[in-house]
Amino acid sequence: MLENLTLKEASDGLRAKKIKPSELLNDNLERLKNVNTELNIYLTETAEIAKNQASEADLRQEKGNFLSLLDGIPGALKDIVNTKGIRSTSASKILENFIPPYNATVAQKLFDAGLVLTGKTNTDEFACGGTTEFSAFGVTKNPWDKERVAGGSSGGSAAAVASRTCQYAIGTDTGGSIRQPASFCGISGLKVTYGRVSRSGVTAMASSLDTVGPMARTVEDLAMVMEVIAGTDINDSTTPKIDVPKYTELLNQDLKGLKIGIPREYFTEKLDDENRQIIQNALKEYEKMGAVLKEINLPATKYAVAIYYIISPAELSANLARFDGIRYGLKPEGNVDDIADQYYKTRNQGFGPEVKRRILTGNYVLSAGYFDAYYKKALKIRTLIKQDFENAFKDVDVIMCPVTLSSAYKIGAKNDDVLSMYLEDAFTIPASMAGVPSLSIPCGFNSENLPIGLQIIGPQFSEDKILNIGHQFQLMTDWHKKSAI
């Protein structure tokens, strides 16, 4: 039964010596064994490694020498986070047998803090997608309804937490890849300010947008993980030297007079009606806590998807150019004539259809004759989106809106129309473009018993503030306590 403990409850229980790390792990692994075959959450299970880590944590507990608040607690890592000596595939055939010789900074920090690793979770290949249907190793199913997607790209991490195989997980968010699966699976997820958490050792998708962040059952749990993973890193020059607040100690601020901006552009006719109603109920909850709602405009919102699918494929195509199958990666089948033939065969056999589509799109918008019309134009409109948020935050403290247009959809529902699949990201991309932090928390369930998420967006480096605002909601409501299994 210990798998049902939240990260905070587990941490308190370990400190009070009511439970042992190895007992906690046992229960999590028991759950993992029962659900993973059906849900396809983990690409690599690391039970043996976890058992060793838990035994070591047992000894530290006896001596009272805890490494951190997370010490001895099971967690999972999205498989684009590279782990030394542990297969890290990025859910791609091209890295199917890749065993990294080093740890990503986020993995190293968590291991140093006493992570007990349950495994590496599924994702769309190279984090390109919103359902994990583009994983080379099959889709992750939603723990609330096995006919539906868990979301993506961090769908494996979301399902790992929602099905209670671990107390927390690490995901990445480039255009919504933490927030959307968190919403689809009824858990909490934080997309951090761009640069707040090191990207070093996390396979790059779109370098100017990629962020690494925590996923867990409660906002309080997210704050605990953030204290360990946030901060500057010599190996990632985009991490500013800004102090990391004690997030867990800043969760008790009352919300009287808090000004919440409600952007009209997020409440269009495209938003599912039930979803709209549930979001409005959540906003009422905030009014009860003393917050004030104010309608605002973010006029450049409607261009966000279009510029995302210019900028992110452009950056992806450059990042994936290094996959030549020489220093690491797939050795192609069949005879290889020369080095060029090796490149073609490696990449053709190694990359899946969505990744190839994005490489082609990226190289097209970067090519002579189209660079100005697409790429430069997109970068200019990115400025307008950023300015929208800067202007809004002159008037309001935070922005609240839906995470997604609808709840989790059926597996295969969006496969026929690439564009309509891309348009699903309309509510998560703008915050990514502006580089601002954004929290997704469960705020209700629809008539099909599927979770719906509320998005809370703050100014750059306001993680402490939006975590507090999310935590206050969870003190008043029970949506985050509902169990999928």
Added chain:
Amino acid sequence: MANSEKKIDLEQIKHIAELSRLAVSDEEAKGYEEQLNHILDYMDILNEVNTDNVEMTLQVTGLKNVMREDKVIPIESAQNLLEVSELPKINNQIAVKAVIKED
């Protein structure tokens, strides 16, 4: 309004694929042609926006010239890095196929 003229044709798809070191089959190329045109038509929405006096946003951190001390730090041994490659090794180097062919 979708532009009836194709933004990218089959020849261009094949050219871009070659530059991307992706050997796509004729059938795949046709699929990508249709999908990319569909996506690029949607991008027409951006023409609505006047961006004449707008600066580009290439990054959002505002950081410039991030420096570190020029100091030798130990890294993984060459042997560990070599082991990651699936290709044959000769004298601690990865053996690759011919780069330049004899005529």
